[in-house]
Amino acid sequence: MHEYEIRIFHDDGRTAIVLAGTQLNDNAAVRYAKKAAGARKFEVWRGLDCVYGTGLAPIRQTHSPNYPAA
DSSP states (O other), X not given: OEEEEEEEEOTTSOEEEEEEEEXXXXXXXXXXXXXXXXXXXXXXXXXXXXXXXOSSSOOOOSOBTXXXXX
């Protein structure tokens, strides 16, 4: 089980809702987010990694497995 944060956006890109909870894996978290968001755009975060984004907000990964964290 992993902890996830789901950010659902207004049409203008502002954050409308932030949900936090535990899901079995990334796919389960994205399915849950799709149901919660309906037609709105959203992102799914596992810790500092964005595992799903709709392109509304820029997706920035804070670290890469190939490079040490700054």
